[in-house]
Amino acid sequence: MTLSLTRKEAAAKIMVGLDKPDAEAALQVASRLEGTGCWVKVGMELFYAAGHEIVRELKKIGFKIFLDLKMHDIPNTVRGGARSIARMGVDMFNVHAAGGSAMMQAAMQGVNDAVEAGEAQSAPLVIAVTQLTSTSRETLNGEIGIAGSVEEAVVRYAVLAKHAGLQGVVASPLEVEAIKAACGEGFLTVTPGIRPAGAALGDQARVTTPREAVDGGTDYLVIGRPIVAEPDPAQALESILKELTES
Numbered sequence: 001m002t003l004s005l006t007r008k009e010a011a012a013k014i015m016v017g018l019d020k021p022d023a024e025a026a027l028q029v030a031s032r033l034e035g036t037g038c039w040v041k042v043g044m045e046l047f048y049a050a051g052h053e054i055v056r057e058l059k060k061i062g063f064k065i066f067l068d069l070k071m072h073d074i075p076n077t078v079r080g081g082a083r084s085i086a087r088m089g090v091d092m093f094n095v096h097a098a099g100g101s102a103m104m105q106a107a108m109q110g111v112n113d114a115v116e117a118g119e120a121q122s123a124p125l126v127i128a129v130t131q132l133t134s135t136s137r138e139t140l141n142g143e144i145g146i147a148g149s150v151e152e153a154v155v156r157y158a159v160l161a162k163h164a165g166l167q168g169v170v171a172s173p174l175e176v177e178a179i180k181a182a183c184g185e186g187f188l189t190v191t192p193g194i195r196p197a198g199a200a201l202g203d204q205a206r207v208t209t210p211r212e213a214v215d216g217g218t219d220y221l222v223i224g225r226p227i228v229a230e231p232d233p234a235q236a237l238e239s240i241l242k243e244l245t246e247s
């Protein structure tokens with residue numbers, strides 16, 4: 001089924017991956033996206049270079065922020081890390097489901113610690129990475145050592161994350177239908193692995209177009225290089241929005 005979205009609805013589903021080496025480069029792109037209504041995603045490259053300050057700057061501009069640091073450590077460390085992240089005022093962050101239930105529950109406890117101590121005004125959404133969208137079945141079976149299909153592995157982690165109290169998962173758009181069937185419509189799916197027709201796949205293994213991702217029921221489309229590595233990021237975003245608003 002082709003879903004017809006308004007421009008506002010489409011923009012609110014897009015998380016632009018600001019994978020840039022420093023604050024200046026990131027803010028240059030962000031300034032071109034200001035006012036569109038899209039989210040921005042701050043990942044390892046930008047956060048390790050520009051830290052809390054870039055989060056503050058992006059919030060000041062008015063963006064909703066997904067902090068994509070994919071925590072994976074012992075529960076006590078993740079609890080402390082989650083508390084620190086909640087204090088920063090981001091809207092969403094993630095952990096690896098491979099860390100197990102106790103670790104994911106610890107992330108939720110860290111958020112509660114921050115809220116109860118009055119350090120965070122509101123609780124960010126906490127989601128779990130299932131299997132990276134760069135992982136193919138061959139890699140999953142032959143290197144990571146998990147048997148079966150990628151979809152089975154993704155759904156197993158999604159169910160684990162749901163039982164641990166998390167609000168959603170990161171997966172490819174190809175697995176959204178199975179995740180929603182197993183975890184319910186309200187369980188969020190945040191999907192990288194988005195490539196407009198003809199765009200280079202790069203290191204992504206499990207991809208769809210923006211239109212296919214939306215029609216498959218995803219909640220959020222994470223899009224990096226097809227926007228931020230283009231000479232005109234605003235124009236690249238516009239053409240994706242056009243694809244999503246045409247029925």
Ligand SMILES: O=c1ccn([C@@H]2O[C@H](COP(=O)(O)O)[C@@H](O)[C@H]2O)c(=O)[nH]1
Nearest residue numbers: 017043131132133192193222223224225
């Ligand atoms: O499974 C995952 C988890 C996170 N990502 C992140 O999303 C963006 C995708 O960027 P593209 O340039 O559109 O490929 C990137 O920041 C990744 O770290 C992911 O791709 N897959």
